[in-house]
Amino acid sequence: MIDKVFVPPIKIQGIKTKLVDLISENIYMEQNSTWYEPFMGSGVVGLNLAPHKAVFSDTNPYTIDLYNAIKKKKITSQIVREYLEYEGAILAQKDGEHYYYIRDRFNKKHDPLDFLFLNRSCFNGMIRFNREYKFNVPYGHKPNRFAKAYVTKIVNQVKHLENIFPENDWEFVCCPFEKTIEKAGVEDFIYCDPPYIGRHVDYYDSWDEEHEIALKNALYSSGARFMLSTWDENKYRKNEYIERIWSECYKLNKEHFYHVGANEKNRNSMMEALLMNYDPTTCNNNSTRNGRQMMITDYLKNEIAI
Numbered sequence: 279m280i281d282k283v284f285v286p287p288i289k290i291q292g293i294k295t296k297l298v299d300l301i302s303e304n305i306y307m308e309q310n311s312t313w314y315e316p317f318m319g320s321g322v323v324g325l326n327l328a329p330h331k332a333v334f335s336d337t338n339p340y341t342i343d344l345y346n347a348i349k350k351k352k353i354t355s356q357i358v359r360e361y362l363e364y365e366g367a368i369l370a371q372k373d374g375e376h377y378y379y380i381r382d383r384f385n386k387k388h389d390p391l392d393f394l395f396l397n398r399s400c401f402n403g404m405i406r407f408n409r410e411y412k413f414n415v416p417y418g419h420k421p422n423r424f425a426k427a428y429v430t431k432i433v434n435q436v437k438h439l440e441n442i443f444p445e446n447d448w449e450f451v452c453c454p455f456e457k458t459i460e461k462a463g464v465e466d467f468i469y470c471d472p473p474y475i476g477r478h479v480d481y482y483d484s485w486d487e488e489h490e491i492a493l494k495n496a497l498y499s500s501g502a503r504f505m506l507s508t509w510d511e512n513k514y515r516k517n518e519y520i521e522r523i524w525s526e527c528y529k530l531n532k533e534h535f536y537h538v539g540a541n542e543k544n545r546n547s548m549m550e551a552l553l554m555n556y557d558p559t560t561c562n563n564n565s566t567r568n569g570r571q572m573m574i575t576d577y578l579k580n581e582i583a584i
């Protein structure tokens with residue numbers, strides 16, 4: 279178990295904050311091997327598991343740019359505080375007009391601080407780009423959006439990265455998943471969280487059956503142990519690709535509830551799946567991560583094999 283899940287400064291749809299524990303209890307990683315996370319999004323999974331050596335990558339260059347800038351100390355938590363206080367004060371006066379000014383500026387200059395500002399003030403913390411790769415999420419209206427407590431929360435999230443980056447050998451790379459997976463060897467571990475197939479996605483890239491098959495081929499050719507996050511079923515449909523493409527994998531499930539609109543009663547449930555090319559019930563996982571013993575627990579026995 280992770281004592282307290284660290285939430286990164288970047289928000290993204292499909293963030294796996296609630297799955298970090300289940301993932302951490304079922305990964306099978308040798309000591310001194312490398313963690314590969316080719317769809318890092320916010321990076322919440324690997325950043326919490328904190329393997330000593332890791333390669334994080336994504337096709338969206340902007341989180342990668344932000345994390346590299348923090349790693350190289352070009353952006354510090356103090357710089358983030360000053361930037362958000364300054365821009366937040368103008369936003370409080372000019373509201374949407376200033377948001378759209380920053381959005382235009384970001385689409386011309388791609389400053390990671392502007393990306394952070396947009397990500398934390400846009401509608402629903404979405405990351406979405408148009409066909410010309412311009413960020414196009416509208417403003418998430420909220421009075422005093424960058425209130426003192428909110429700025430401090432973001433600054434603390436950046437501070438956490440500042441503290442953990444120097445302790446670890448981590449690379450952040452902008453590239454398609456194939457490039458990252460081809461670097462992995464049999465002793466390594468690959469965690470994949472691609473856009474959910476068969477569902478509407480608004481990520482930097484689209485995702486379809488061809489991508490899912492290419493991912494399967496890349497993962498099996500690497501010879502590494504892997505874990506893949508995907509959706510299993512909801513009230514209306516099942517993810518048919520699990521049987522079609524991933525039938526050789528082991529499966530763990532976790533139910534996830536999300537709200538549609540503001541009404542507490544409109545709770546929808548979705549069954550999340552973790553697929554693995556190893557049996558998490560029999561792997562004698564006694565490797566340690568930062569001194570912590572990793573154990574296989576909490577799996578749902580009747581859900582394990584498909």
Ligand SMILES: C[S@@+](CC[C@H](N)C(=O)[O-])C[C@H]1O[C@@H](n2cnc3c(N)ncnc32)[C@H](O)[C@@H]1O
Nearest residue numbers: 292293294317319320337338454455471481483
């Ligand atoms: C579901 S999100 C990952 C969320 C992440 N696990 C988290 O918890 O924050 C999927 C990510 O895959 C990235 N992506 C989409 N297509 C890709 C591709 N072909 N290669 C690499 N990354 C891709 C998107 O930019 C997005 O960040």
